[in-house]
Amino acid sequence: MAKYILKRCxxxxxxxxxxxxxxxxxxxxxxxxxxxxxxxxxQNVLEALEKKYxxxxxxxxxxxxxxxxxxTFDFGPSFKKDGVMVSDMIAQSFPVSAKLGLVxxxxxxxxxxxxGIIAALKQNKFPDYLTTVFATLGIAIPTFVLGTLxxxxxxxxxxxxxxHGLDSWKSYIGPSISLAGFSLAYVLRLTRSxxxxxxxxxxxxxARAKGLPERKVIFKHALKNALIPVVTYIGPMTAGIMTGxxxxxxxxxxxxxxxxxxxxxxxxxxxxxxxxxxxxxxxxAIMILAVDIAYAFLDPRIKFQD
Amino acid sequence: xxNTAKHITRKDVERVYFTNKESQDITRPSLTYxxxxxxxxxxxxxxxxxxxxxxLMVLFAVFGYALTTQNYxxxxxxxxxxxxxxxxxxxxxxxLLYVNSEYSLYTLDGSGKLKERVEAEDENKMMREKVxxxxxxxxxxxxxxxxxxxxxxxxxxxxxxxSVENFTLKIDGKTPEMEKVWNKTYRLGxxxxxxxxxxxxxxxxxxxxxxxxxxxFAQFCIGVxxxxxxxxxxxxxxxxxxxxxxxVSTVPLTLYVVLLMVVMGPGIKTIIIALGSVYWVDxxxxxxxxxxxxxxxxxxxxxxxxxxxxxRIMLKHLIPNAMSTIIVTLxxxxxxxIFTESxxxxxxxxxxAPAASWGTLASDALGGLRSYPYQLLLPSLCICLTVLGxxxxxxGLRDALDPKLRK
Numbered sequence: 001m002a003k004y005i006l007k008r009c010x011x012x013x014x015x016x017x018x019x020x021x022x023x024x025x026x027x028x029x030x031x032x033x034x035x036x037x038x039x040x041x042x043q044n045v046l047e048a049l050e051k052k053y054x055x056x057x058x059x060x061x062x063x064x065x066x067x068x069x070x071x072t073f074d075f076g077p078s079f080k081k082d083g084v085m086v087s088d089m090i091a092q093s094f095p096v097s098a099k100l101g102l103v104x105x106x107x108x109x110x111x112x113x114x115x116g117i118i119a120a121l122k123q124n125k126f127p128d129y130l131t132t133v134f135a136t137l138g139i140a141i142p143t144f145v146l147g148t149l150x151x152x153x154x155x156x157x158x159x160x161x162x163x164h165g166l167d168s169w170k171s172y173i174g175p176s177i178s179l180a181g182f183s184l185a186y187v188l189r190l191t192r193s194x195x196x197x198x199x200x201x202x203x204x205x206x207a208r209a210k211g212l213p214e215r216k217v218i219f220k221h222a223l224k225n226a227l228i229p230v231v232t233y234i235g236p237m238t239a240g241i242m243t244g245x246x247x248x249x250x251x252x253x254x255x256x257x258x259x260x261x262x263x264x265x266x267x268x269x270x271x272x273x274x275x276x277x278x279x280x281x282x283x284x285a286i287m288i289l290a291v292d293i294a295y296a297f298l299d300p301r302i303k304f305q306d
Numbered sequence: 307x308x309n310t311a312k313h314i315t316r317k318d319v320e321r322v323y324f325t326n327k328e329s330q331d332i333t334r335p336s337l338t339y340x341x342x343x344x345x346x347x348x349x350x351x352x353x354x355x356x357x358x359x360x361x362l363m364v365l366f367a368v369f370g371y372a373l374t375t376q377n378y379x380x381x382x383x384x385x386x387x388x389x390x391x392x393x394x395x396x397x398x399x400x401x402l403l404y405v406n407s408e409y410s411l412y413t414l415d416g417s418g419k420l421k422e423r424v425e426a427e428d429e430n431k432m433m434r435e436k437v438x439x440x441x442x443x444x445x446x447x448x449x450x451x452x453x454x455x456x457x458x459x460x461x462x463x464x465x466x467x468x469s470v471e472n473f474t475l476k477i478d479g480k481t482p483e484m485e486k487v488w489n490k491t492y493r494l495g496x497x498x499x500x501x502x503x504x505x506x507x508x509x510x511x512x513x514x515x516x517x518x519x520x521x522x523f524a525q526f527c528i529g530v531x532x533x534x535x536x537x538x539x540x541x542x543x544x545x546x547x548x549x550x551x552x553x554v555s556t557v558p559l560t561l562y563v564v565l566l567m568v569v570m571g572p573g574i575k576t577i578i579i580a581l582g583s584v585y586w587v588d589x590x591x592x593x594x595x596x597x598x599x600x601x602x603x604x605x606x607x608x609x610x611x612x613x614x615x616x617x618r619i620m621l622k623h624l625i626p627n628a629m630s631t632i633i634v635t636l637x638x639x640x641x642x643x644i645f646t647e648s649x650x651x652x653x654x655x656x657x658x659a660p661a662a663s664w665g666t667l668a669s670d671a672l673g674g675l676r677s678y679p680y681q682l683l684l685p686s687l688c689i690c691l692t693v694l695g696x697x698x699x700x701x702g703l704r705d706a707l708d709p710k711l712r713k
Contacts, residue, residue, distance in 0.1 A: 011549070015556045026569045140694040142645050144652045144668060145686040148675060156676050239558035246653055251672070262653045265568060273568055281557045288556055 001296060008292050012285045019281045020070045023274040024063055053077065075275030080267045086275035089260060094279075096166060097249065097256035101241050103172055104179035108237065112184050113230065116191025120226075121218070123196065131188055138185020144247040147178035151251055164253035175252045179244045183237045190233055195226040228299055235288040242280055343630075346706040353702020359695030363688075367515050370508030374493060378509040379660035382500035384423040387678050390495040390503075392418065395475055395482040401441060402487060407677045409449040409473055411438050418487040440477075449473040495680055497670060503684060506662040510685060513574070513663040514644050514692060517581060521643035524582040525636055529589025530625060536590070537597030538620055544594070551590055559584045560646060567655040574657060577647060585643055592635045596628035630707035637700035641693040648689055664689045 050056045053076070054065065069075060075086035119131040151174060155163040162171040198204065199222055207217045245258035253259070257276065264272035337345065347353055371377075387406065392414070394402040400416035413421040424445075428437040434450040455470040475482060489495060494503040536547040554562075566580040600606065601624060609619050625632070650656040651665025659666075664685040671681035 011552065012556065015553045018553055019557055023565065026565055029569055136694070136697070137690075140641070140690045140697060141686075142648055142652075142689055142693075144649065144665075145682075145689065148668070148672060148682055149686070152675050152679060152682070236558075239560075243558060243560040243649070247649065250653065265564065266654050268568070270568075273565070277561055277565055280561055284558050284561075285556050 004296060005293055008289055012289050015285055016278075016282055017067070020067055020278060021063075023277055024066050027270050027274050028059065053079070070275075070278055075278065076271050078264075078269055078272050080264075080269040080272075086272050089272065090257065090276065090279055093255060093257040093260050096254065097245050097258055100166070100172065100175055100179065100248075100254065100256060101238075101245060103176040104183075104241050104244075105238070107176060107180040108183045108187050112187030113191050113227070116188045116230075117195055117218070117223070117226075119188070119192045120195035120199065128192075131192065135185040135188040135192075138181055139189070141181065143178055143182060143244040144251065146181045147175070147248050147251040150174045150178050166254050171252075175248045175254060178251075179241055179248050182244065183240055187230060187233065187237070190230050191226065194229045195222065198222045198226040224298070228295070231291060231294055231298060235284075235291040238287040239284045242283065343706045347702055350702040350705060352698045353706070356695045356698025356700075356702060359691055360699060363511055363692050363695065364515060367508060367511035370511065371505065374502055374504045374508075376492065376502030376505050378501065378505040378662060380501065382496070385420065385492070385496050385500040386498055387674060387681075388412075388420065388489060388492060388496045388500075389678065389680055390489050390493060392487050392489055393484055394418070394487050395477070395484055397440065397443065397445075397477055397482065402485075403440065403445065403475065403477075403482070405447060405473060405475060409436065409447060409452075411436070411440075411445065411447060413440060414487070414490075418490040420489065420491040443478050445478075446476045447473060448476075494684055495678075497667070497681055498674055498678075501660075503667075503681065506667055507664070507684060507688060509662050510664040510667055511688065511692075513657060513661075514647065514689070516574075517577065517643050517647040518640045518696070520578050520582050521585045521640055522636055524585045525589040525639060526632075527586075528582075529586030530593050530628075530632055532586060533590035533593030533595075534597050534620055534625055534628075537594035538601060538616065538624060540598070540601075548591075548594065551587055554584070555587050555591075559587070560649065563646060563650065564655060567650060572655050572658045574661070577650070577656060581643055581646065585639060588639055589632070589635050592631050593625075593628055596631045597624050600624055600627045634700060634704045634707060637696055637703055641696045641700075644689065644693055644696075 047056070054062065057065070066076075073087050075090075078084045078086055078089065081089075115127075115131050119128045122128050150161075151163055154160045155174060160170075161174045162168070165171055166175075204217060204222055207221045208214075212221075242258075245256060246262050247258070248254070249256045249258035250262050257279075260272065261276045261280075263269075264276065387408075388404075392402075392404045394404045394414060397403055402414040402416065402418070404412040404414055404420075406412065411424045411426075413424055415421060424438050424440060426436040427439050429435070430437075434448060434453065436447045436449075438445040438447065449472065451470045451474065452472040455472060458470065492502050492504065494507065497503055497506065532547065532551075536544045562584045563580045566583070567576055570576040570579065606619060606623055609623055614622075647656060647663060648665030648668070651663045652669045654669070657663045657666055667685035668682055668689075671678065671685070675682055
């Protein structure tokens with residue numbers, strides 16, 4: 001078990017190191033430099049700028065500095081916003097996004113799993129059809145469409161929720177639902193099909209044959225196994241919620257990391273893009289690690305692997 | 307799985323007699339695997355619906371320009387934001403008048419073809435009144451209601467706000483009847499630069515289907531081979547190849563694509579490279595799993611004993627036998643590629659103007675969402691329908707190809 005976790009940790013560190021290298025290479029591969037895109041700067045200004053951002057160092061030294069910086073959560077200054085450090089930007093905007101993301105995550109888990117189970121238990125009855133229709137539509141609607149529709153219908157037309165910002169609990173409704181939408185539909189589908197699969201197995205029949213009450217059969221025997229694929233999906237789901245936040249925060253004008261990221265992309269602010277990408281990659285990697293560990297606890301078969 | 311057992315008595319049971327010959331008869335014609343798959347697929351209504359949607363989308367992408375006389379790029383700044391359904395006022399047999407949301411007057415012919423924007427003869431800004439001369443008749447447009455409604459809305463009096471007409475139109479002093487006509491020039495309306503929505507949607511359909519094609523191609527060429535080789539060679543090679551896949555898949559694919567797009571600059575070529583270079587990972591995993599399984603079977607051993615080369619075993623034995631997994635993964639991953647492209651275009655990294663994808667169209671519609679929701683709804687509907695189509699197709703194929711379901 002300990003060996004398994006250790007192995008996963010090492011692989012994640014390797015991954016992050018590689019991502020760091022790739023982002024560095026890409027930053028170097030951008031045609032021209034960060035300062036050549038705008039007006040032609042005088043030679044001495046350019047040199048001063050390059051000196052300020054240490055771009056006159058040899059490439060290997062820049063690389064070492066970059067890796068060192070990334071390891072200590074320091075991605076250097078923003079190229080476009082004067083005097084703003086990328087890590088400060090992340091530190092300011094991440095809590096906003098994280099709060100929103102957690103609300104969305106909670107919606108997915110609190111609604112997705114129970115309704116998936118209900119749909120499976122009432123197979124081919126009304127609740128099942130209802131959730132199936134919902135889930136089918138949910139995975140066909142992109143986040144940005146769901147977000148704009150919610151904004152248009154409930155924000156502009158009916159005036160029930162604020163159209164921008166994150167000031168009251170009401171303003172969480174729109175963005176968190178549009179963030180959760182896709183994953184919710186996916187978790188519904190996943191829970192339902194996995195629950196159906198488990199319920200068809202022999203050991204459930206055995207449990208029923210022993211005369212266990214239905215409640216115990218479902219919660220004690222079926223659920224634990226049925227949840228394994230759902231738990232595996234939580235890692236990719238965080239990634240989905242993260243990328244979803246790019247558009248949701250743009251649509252609802254929320255000052256979170258996603259909005260900064262999209263802004264940085266539009267301004268071609270390379271250090272911000274690279275730093276934020278690294279940060280996102282790290283979060284995704286950590287979530288996958290957490291899921292792997294949870295998985296090992298849920299599924300005892302993992303323990304006996306090397 | 308009901309637990310109710312009914313007590314069965316002898317009366318409930320009837321003996322069925324078979325002659326020896328009858329019981330030996332084969333009652334159903336024997337089907338090959340693929341015939342069986344096709345039969346099961348054809349029985350699945352949703353799968354058929356999905357295929358129909360995809361075929362229609364392809365037809366729309368290929369022949370869509372026949373539906374419109376316009377092209378996707380030319381702008382007409384006098385014809386901006388004109389919806390597909392117009393609230394028009396009849397002036398005479400073959401002239402209709404239409405007032406857009408910025409209180410400009412347009413003339414249409416009797417069938418709903420847009421003629422032109424009429425310039426006002428005289429405008430009284432204080433009274434919020436415009437006077438036009440259309441075919442010798444004096445048309446007066448009073449748009450003072452809009453300000454009243456806006457004030458009522460601000461005060462929170464929604465009832466009043468909704469009851470006030472935004473404008474009134476008088477032709478030679480008479481109020482004409484309002485009738486709804488379809489826009490015959492721009493069948494699906496125009497965007498904020500006066501470009502034909504229908505033509506742009508057709509272009510978007512081409513982009514989305516192109517993306518679907520690229521994703522398919524990358525999965526097939528890179529994913530299947532990569533996974534196949536890893537699974538077939540096994541051992542250390544497999545280990546290294548799969549570690550690479552693990553590393554690639556730890557970071558969300560969208561992030562790679564965003565990075566690549568930032569470095570290479572937006573454009574269709576970049577989208578092809580970016581999507582092509584990441585959309586094979588899932589397929590590689592699935593194929594490897596299948597190949598690991600299949601290569602243990604006797605027919606592979608048999609092929610090897612008669613001296614078949616590794617390449618032959620791979621292409622003639624392993625991959626054809628993994629075909630069902632490949633097809634299902636293929637269709638299941640297409641929607642996510644389409645999503646990624648529209649997402650990139652939405653955040654401004656995809657197709658650049660004047661070319662359009664459904665994502666750019668949706669993104670362009672954001673600004674005027676209140677007044678022109680059709681500009682968002684049309685591309686959104688296209689994305690949803692296409693993705694739904696591929697999902698139905700994928701589900702149907704999965705059910706049809708699963709040998710466990712064979713009856």
